[in-house]
Amino acid sequence: MVKPEEKVKMDVYGKVERYSDLGAGIALAEQEKKALIDSVTPQEVKDKIAEIEAEYADKIEGMTNEKAVLEAEIKGEVLASGRTIKGTTHAFTFTKGRTSWDTKLLDGYAVAHPELEVARKVGSPSVSIRKV
Numbered sequence: 001m002v003k004p005e006e007k008v009k010m011d012v013y014g015k016v017e018r019y020s021d022l023g024a025g026i027a028l029a030e031q032e033k034k035a036l037i038d039s040v041t042p043q044e045v046k047d048k049i050a051e052i053e054a055e056y057a058d059k060i061e062g063m064t065n066e067k068a069v070l071e072a073e074i075k076g077e078v079l080a081s082g083r084t085i086k087g088t089t090h091a092f093t094f095t096k097g098r099t100s101w102d103t104k105l106l107d108g109y110a111v112a113h114p115e116l117e118v119a120r121k122v123g124s125p126s127v128s129i130r131k132v
Contacts, residue, residue: 078092110116
């Protein structure tokens with residue numbers, strides 16, 4: 001007999017597997033679509049597209065490199081100034097460093113000093129998605 005908590009786990013694992021299957025299905029459908037488009041595109045059009053890609057490759061690479069250099073410079077200036085810098089389209093937001101404590105050490109200290117518990121806050125749990 002399957003316990004209720006095991007059934008929930010199986011359902012969740014099934015959902016995770018379905019989620020993964022959908023991701024793979026989307027990727028496969030995109031590949032199939034690209035192959036079909038490629039099969040009906042005349043060679044002269046493919047050649048023209050290749051020319052356009054080549055024409056813009058250096059331009060885009062140059063702008064990408066310049067953007068990366070500017071990003072590093074701006075981040076340095078924001079850190080040095082200690083303030084957020086806002087433009088029309090982008091904002092480089094300054095966030096001061098987080099304070100952290102040795103939780104293991106403080107938990108042990110709080111056993112002897114229960115008055116510290118009022119200062120303890122526990123955040124909400126969260127879920128992130130990662131590829132395995």
